[in-house]
Amino acid sequence: MPLVMNQFQKTPRLVFRMLATVVLVMALVLAGFSGAEANDPGSNLEVVVDVVEDSSAQAKPEKSRFENLRWYVVSPFTEQGRTNLKFLIDGTWSTLLMSMLALMISIVVGLLIAIPGIAKNKPLRSTNVIYVEFVRSIPLLPLILWVYYGLPEIAGIQFNYFWAGVFALALSDSAFEAEIFRAGIQSIPKGQAEAGRTVGLTYFQTMRYVVMPQAIRRILPALGNQFAYMVKMSALVSVIGLQELTRRANELIVTEYRALEIYTILILEYLVIILIIGQGVRWLERKLNDDNEDVLSKTKPVANSTE
Amino acid sequence: MIETVPAIEMIDVNKWFGDFHVLKDINLNISAGERVVICGPSGSGKSTVVRCINRLEKHEKGTIRVDGMQLSNNRKAIAAIRNEVGMVFQQFNLFPHLTVLENLTLGPIKARGLSQSDADTRAMALLERVRIPEQADKKPGQLSGGQQQRVAIARSLCMEPKIMLFDEPTSALDPEMISEVLEVMLELAEEGMTMVVVTHEMGFARKAADTMVFMDEGKIVETGDPKTFFEAPRTERCKQFLDQILSH
Ligand SMILES: Nc1ncnc2c1ncn2[C@@H]1O[C@H](COP(=O)(O)OP(=O)(O)OP(=O)(O)O)[C@@H](O)[C@H]1O
Ligand SMILES: [Mg+2]
Numbered sequence: 001m002p003l004v005m006n007q008f009q010k011t012p013r014l015v016f017r018m019l020a021t022v023v024l025v026m027a028l029v030l031a032g033f034s035g036a037e038a039n040d041p042g043s044n045l046e047v048v049v050d051v052v053e054d055s056s057a058q059a060k061p062e063k064s065r066f067e068n069l070r071w072y073v074v075s076p077f078t079e080q081g082r083t084n085l086k087f088l089i090d091g092t093w094s095t096l097l098m099s100m101l102a103l104m105i106s107i108v109v110g111l112l113i114a115i116p117g118i119a120k121n122k123p124l125r126s127t128n129v130i131y132v133e134f135v136r137s138i139p140l141l142p143l144i145l146w147v148y149y150g151l152p153e154i155a156g157i158q159f160n161y162f163w164a165g166v167f168a169l170a171l172s173d174s175a176f177e178a179e180i181f182r183a184g185i186q187s188i189p190k191g192q193a194e195a196g197r198t199v200g201l202t203y204f205q206t207m208r209y210v211v212m213p214q215a216i217r218r219i220l221p222a223l224g225n226q227f228a229y230m231v232k233m234s235a236l237v238s239v240i241g242l243q244e245l246t247r248r249a250n251e252l253i254v255t256e257y258r259a260l261e262i263y264t265i266l267i268l269e270y271l272v273i274i275l276i277i278g279q280g281v282r283w284l285e286r287k288l289n290d291d292n293e294d295v296l297s298k299t300k301p302v303a304n305s306t307e
Numbered sequence: 308m309i310e311t312v313p314a315i316e317m318i319d320v321n322k323w324f325g326d327f328h329v330l331k332d333i334n335l336n337i338s339a340g341e342r343v344v345i346c347g348p349s350g351s352g353k354s355t356v357v358r359c360i361n362r363l364e365k366h367e368k369g370t371i372r373v374d375g376m377q378l379s380n381n382r383k384a385i386a387a388i389r390n391e392v393g394m395v396f397q398q399f400n401l402f403p404h405l406t407v408l409e410n411l412t413l414g415p416i417k418a419r420g421l422s423q424s425d426a427d428t429r430a431m432a433l434l435e436r437v438r439i440p441e442q443a444d445k446k447p448g449q450l451s452g453g454q455q456q457r458v459a460i461a462r463s464l465c466m467e468p469k470i471m472l473f474d475e476p477t478s479a480l481d482p483e484m485i486s487e488v489l490e491v492m493l494e495l496a497e498e499g500m501t502m503v504v505v506t507h508e509m510g511f512a513r514k515a516a517d518t519m520v521f522m523d524e525g526k527i528v529e530t531g532d533p534k535t536f537f538e539a540p541r542t543e544r545c546k547q548f549l550d551q552i553l554s555h
Binding site: 189191192194195196197198199200201202205209210213214217 | 363386394396400402403413417462465466
């Protein structure tokens with residue numbers, strides 16, 4: 001195993017990790033179904049077999065259960081499989097676009113909600129608390145249903161399912177973003193904002209140029225988490241009919257009658273998307289830190305020698 | 308015309324942190340070009356006095372005027388006063404995500420609307436003056452404490468203030484770095500900058516101060532010129548304090 005790792009060390013970590021995980025998941029799925037057949041004496045199965053005293057009869061259904069898998073419905077090597085795969089993968093765009101729009105909106109709203117949360121003024125702070133407590137206690141699925149089926153009755157506007165999804169996801173996430181931003185801003189020492197004010201910056205300039213750039217570096221991992229979470233939660237929007245990844249998988253199962261194979265592909269789709277997001281966030285983190293701490297350690301000797 | 312407006316005027320200033328009466332009837336009159344050194348035991352309210360001058364803390368009672376402008380909740384007045392007052396902190400408070408040069412130019416560019424090149428020129432001249440022009444492109448974290456504090460002084464000067472406030476500028480420094488910072492401060496004093504310095508560096512006080520202020524328990528206990536202050540302190544409390552800090 002270490003050998004394999006070494007071999008791959010030079011290749012981009014992204015590719016390696018993705019492949020490794022995909023292979024692992026596939027292997028687990030297959031092993032799970034072939035496992036019963038391969039069970040050695042001493043396992044639970046053996047006990048059952050002893051009681052029934054017909055080991056061949058017991059082994060048969062296990063074997064056929066494994067053989068029942070019809071990977072060809074999603075195999076890239078058959079015509080039918082390719083068509084199905086394309087149908088499934090075409091949902092990626094909806095899932096991604098919806099999640100990204102929702103993320104952008106929730107970041108903006110979250111920031112707007114976080115700022116009163118750090119104010120000295122009590123009423124301002126309570127607006128923050130009320131919003132956060134209220135919004136984060138709404139479960140996402142009912143919220144999606146409420147926005148899609150309920151809101152038009154009072155708002156007089158009918159969202160299409162895409163925007164209903166974006167809106168519900170963004171609203172639900174904004175409370176979490178607000179908390180992340182508040183924590184991030186509060187983690188920056190008070191002296192930073194004070195120094196900003198003493199060099200003549202206004203409150204918002206101090207936020208914009210002094211506090212936020214430092215806070216963002218600290219909350220980047222948390223923002224990445226929220227994005228991954230958002231992509232996964234976007235699956236719930238399938239209930240109102242948006243043809244994103246999950247909806248497409250469900251529709252395909254209706255025609256192919258193969259849940260295991262199609263849901264496996266569905267899970268792998270999410271997995272790949274979230275792995276890519278994770279790598280993107282790590283890359284951003286490295287890039288931001290390169291301007292900062294990383295460079296420090298590399299150039300420290302130079303700093304000392306110029307003294 | 309004779310300059311009659313005091314640089315800083317504090318009249319019966321009182322401040323509370325909750326129930327804690329931190330400043331009690333502070334009266335202080337500082338004229339332009341005057342160097343005032345404030346000392347006193349920990350917790351006596353020195354920092355709070357200095358921070359009230361540029362409204363990092365809000366006083367509850369009394370009057371503070373800076374260059375004739377009265378401090379109130381009026382944002383414009385606060386901004387105008389902050390424009391004239393520079394501040395150097397014990398913990399430097401440099402912006403760690405910006406280079407040394409950017410630390411200096413942020414205020415002039417964003418608050419004063421200077422062009423990038425004008426701001427850079429001004430900043431480089433100041434870095435020369437505090438003798439670290441070669442560090443301009445580094446991040447603060449790469450500098451020694453003494454260098455960081457000199458950058459902080461240059462950052463304040465880059466806003467061309469009329470008054471400089473120093474709150475224990477050398478307390479966070481290793482002993483061998485204290486003198487390089489004090490040197491810069493002495494030069495500033497010689498050039499006639501109005502300075503309010505909280506420090507326990509009595510060598511600096513003797514050389515630079517026009518007026519010594521001793522604070523204890525939120526009150527100004529004693530003020531005077533350095534000579535009488537050090538040689539013949541009038542109050543027992545002040546004498547004790549001086550004995551303590553001068554004994555080592
Ligand atoms: N934000 C605050 N809230 C409550 N109490 C405070 C606050 N800031 C300072 N104090 C208290 O006010 C008193 C005076 O503080 P200040 O910082 O002005 O003292 P100092 O003379 O500068 O002391 P030091 O030499 O330790 O810096 C201290 O007892 C301190 O605990
Ligand atoms: Mg202090």
